[in-house]
Amino acid sequence: MRKSLTTLAVACAAFLATSAFGQTPEEVKKGVEQYREMLELGNPAELYALKGEALFKKKRGPKNASLEQCDFGKGPGVLKGVYAEMPRYFADTGKVQDLESRLVTCMVQLQGISEKDATKRPFGNADKPSENEQLVAYIVSQSYGDPINIKLDNPKMKEAYEIGKRLFFYRAGPWDFSCATCHAEENTRIRLQDLPVLSSPAGAKAAMTTWPAYRVSNSQLKTMEWRINDCYRQMRFPEPNFISDSVIALTTYLAYTANGGVYKGPGIKR
Amino acid sequence: MKKALIAAAAGALVVAGCASMKEMDAKYDAEVVQWMKRDFHARGIATMDRLDQDEVQRVCTQYDNKPPEAMAKQIEAGEMKKIKLPSDGKYMGDWKAGQKIAQRGRGMTWRDKPGSTNGGSCYNCHQLSTAELSFGTIGPSLNQFGKKRGYTVANQKYVYEKIYDSKAFTACSNMPRLGLSGTLTEQQIKDVTAYLMDPNSPVNK
Amino acid sequence: MGDPMKIRARMQGDVAEVRVLMGHPMETGQRKGSDGKIIPAHFIKQIRAELNGKVVFEAAISQAISRNPLFAFKVKGAKAGDKLSITWEDNKGDKRTDTVTISG
Numbered sequence: 335m336r337k338s339l340t341t342l343a344v345a346c347a348a349f350l351a352t353s354a355f356g357q358t359p360e361e362v363k364k365g366v367e368q369y370r371e372m373l374e375l376g377n378p379a380e381l382y383a384l385k386g387e388a389l390f391k392k393k394r395g396p397k398n399a400s401l402e403q404c405d406f407g408k409g410p411g412v413l414k415g416v417y418a419e420m421p422r423y424f425a426d427t428g429k430v431q432d433l434e435s436r437l438v439t440c441m442v443q444l445q446g447i448s449e450k451d452a453t454k455r456p457f458g459n460a461d462k463p464s465e466n467e468q469l470v471a472y473i474v475s476q477s478y479g480d481p482i483n484i485k486l487d488n489p490k491m492k493e494a495y496e497i498g499k500r501l502f503f504y505r506a507g508p509w510d511f512s513c514a515t516c517h518a519e520e521n522t523r524i525r526l527q528d529l530p531v532l533s534s535p536a537g538a539k540a541a542m543t544t545w546p547a548y549r550v551s552n553s554q555l556k557t558m559e560w561r562i563n564d565c566y567r568q569m570r571f572p573e574p575n576f577i578s579d580s581v582i583a584l585t586t587y588l589a590y591t592a593n594g595g596v597y598k599g600p601g602i603k604r
Numbered sequence: 605m606k607k608a609l610i611a612a613a614a615g616a617l618v619v620a621g622c623a624s625m626k627e628m629d630a631k632y633d634a635e636v637v638q639w640m641k642r643d644f645h646a647r648g649i650a651t652m653d654r655l656d657q658d659e660v661q662r663v664c665t666q667y668d669n670k671p672p673e674a675m676a677k678q679i680e681a682g683e684m685k686k687i688k689l690p691s692d693g694k695y696m697g698d699w700k701a702g703q704k705i706a707q708r709g710r711g712m713t714w715r716d717k718p719g720s721t722n723g724g725s726c727y728n729c730h731q732l733s734t735a736e737l738s739f740g741t742i743g744p745s746l747n748q749f750g751k752k753r754g755y756t757v758a759n760q761k762y763v764y765e766k767i768y769d770s771k772a773f774t775a776c777s778n779m780p781r782l783g784l785s786g787t788l789t790e791q792q793i794k795d796v797t798a799y800l801m802d803p804n805s806p807v808n809k
Numbered sequence: 810m811g812d813p814m815k816i817r818a819r820m821q822g823d824v825a826e827v828r829v830l831m832g833h834p835m836e837t838g839q840r841k842g843s844d845g846k847i848i849p850a851h852f853i854k855q856i857r858a859e860l861n862g863k864v865v866f867e868a869a870i871s872q873a874i875s876r877n878p879l880f881a882f883k884v885k886g887a888k889a890g891d892k893l894s895i896t897w898e899d900n901k902g903d904k905r906t907d908t909v910t911i912s913g
Contacts, residue, residue, distance in 0.1 A: 358737075362737055362738075376815075376828055376830045376879030376881070377830075378830060378832070378876075378877035378879075380815045380830055381812060381813075381815060381830060381831075381832040381877060384812070384813045384815060384832075385812065385813070385832075388813075460834075460876070461834065493632070496628070496629075496632040497632055497635060497636060497639055500632055500633065500636040501636060501639070501640070503665060503668065504636055504640070504657075504665055505657065505661040505664050505665045506654060506655050506656070506657050506661055507654045507655075508654060508712050508780070508785040508786070508787065509712065509780035509781075509785065509787070510660065510661055510664075510771075510780055510781065511780070512665070515742075515778050516742065519742070521741070522740070522741050522742045523740050523741050523742075524728045524729070524740045524742065525727065525728055525738045525739065525740050526737075526738050529742075553876045553877065566644075567650075567713050567714055567715065568713065570650065570654065570712045570713055571644065571650060571654055571655065572644045572645060572646050572647060572650045572651065572652050572654055572655065572714065573644060573645055573646075573647040573650065573714055574643055574644050575643050575644065575645060578642075578643035578644075579639060579642075579643055580639045580640055580642075580643035580644070581643070583639070
């Protein structure tokens with residue numbers, strides 16, 4: 335007995351292309367939202383998380399160790415809820431670290447991999463995702479449903495927040511942009527893309543509870559480090575270093591502003 | 605008497621607290637640039653000097669884009685002097701070429717090659733022709749711009765100047781100074797001016 | 810070999826609702842790479858679901874399906890605890906099977 339039932343195939347390019355003409359902007363937007371909802375049923379970010387889990391548990395590096403004993407702030411081996419409390423201060427490194435920075439620390443400390451190798455390819459492409467992206471997808475998915483809770487209970491955390499806030503409003507570059515140019519006014523958008531007001535709790539929550547995310551337009555999982563990197567590219571700035579204090583400070587400002595938001599990542603974006 | 609003393613002492617404490625907070629703020633303000641210079645690197649055409657603020661950027665950052673009026677006026681006058689008007693005295697180019705420039709969002713990033721043709725990214729922030737549904741809303745709608753304002757040479761000049769250096773009119777405008785920054789050439793600015801000011805342009809249909 | 814699938818299968822009344830996410834490039838054979846050369850076609854052509862070893866669903870698909878496709882379907886006559894296996898085979902002869910237990 336063979337029963338062929340309903341199949342739901344996700345096709346993206348055609349959908350977006352056909353929605354561009356003969357519709358009002360509201361209709362176009364509604365269509366995009368509908369499409370996004372449909373995709374949430376099967377977010378390909380889960381495929382990244384599956385690979386990330388395998389990588390996380392695999393013995394690797396000169397020390398032939400897995401990352402399972404990595405301490406993301408709640409003790410070695412604890413993954414549940416850790417992303418919702420990052421960036422955070424780590425006494426062993428004396429630094430405020432985001433998830434991606436902490437992963438590098440663990441690769442160096444536990445697996446004996448050099449920092450150079452651990453940071454060689456932070457961002458991948460659709461054909462070849464980076465290991466960083468896969469590990470991130472796995473770990474953030476362990477914080478699903480947990481409220482964002484960043485505490486400025488340490489001078490370094492306070493410093494990261496204060497510097498991050500100033501980075502957010504710092505105008506420079508040939509186009510005079512700051513993060514606030516696009517992310518400080520309600521109900522604005524670039525082309526059809528809505529822009530969250532990241533300096534307000536509501537906007538910061540909307541963003542920080544849904545990143546990292548799978549981006550349908552380029553079939554890739556994108557991390558928070560990437561999000562900030564690509565914003566600076568579009569702001570026409572020079573490039574921020576991967577897991578640098580500045581990127582972590584900006585993330586700390588955004589995450590603290592998003593405190594209380596319930597984490598729903600990895601998300602899915604246009 | 606005793607109560608008053610305690611109150612005064614508490615007041616002094618609060619004042620001391622405020623002073624140190626202000627000191628911390630000043631310290632963080634000074635450190636931001638140092639952090640960026642340490643944590644960013646030049647890539648392609650996006651060189652490190654882009655992190656250095658010019659006077660406009662510095663004042664706008666310092667005053668959260670709302671500088672005191674006298675300071676704003678001073679910036680605007682200074683920027684007005686930086687505008688280079690077309691050598692032939694004509695502000696209008698080809699609106700069809702202007703449409704392409706308005707649509708194009710490429711240019712000036714670390715991925716763009718030196719010498720490549722830049723776009724104006726106009727549609728990222730403005731509505732222009734109603735035929736294009738994918739437009740941003742950071743800037744005002746410019747649909748019907750020429751028709752509403754009048755097809756005068758004075759208005760052509762205003763559009764040319766505004767595109768060349770938006771800060772000559774609004775000190776801390778969100779809009780890039782597309783001429784001054786070398787993003788658009790004289791001819792390109794003329795073309796975009798025509799896109800806004802030509803009666804035959806779809807913007808005015 | 811292929812990448813692991815993400816399979817969700819749970820009973821809703823007397824019907825098992827199944828959602829399968831497959832990691833596959835699904836290259837159409839019409840796209841050009843950064844080197845300007847055509848990227849050869851590479852897509853899943855056959856998918857099959859087996860309930861306790863018995864085929865309950867089979868489909869032939871093609872390049873028209875997106876990268877990392879999602880399939881959702883319902884299986885009548887299944888019950889919690891049953892083994893559900895999903896297999897795909899692509900045009901290069903690569904194959905992958907993953908099995909889950911249907912949850913209640």
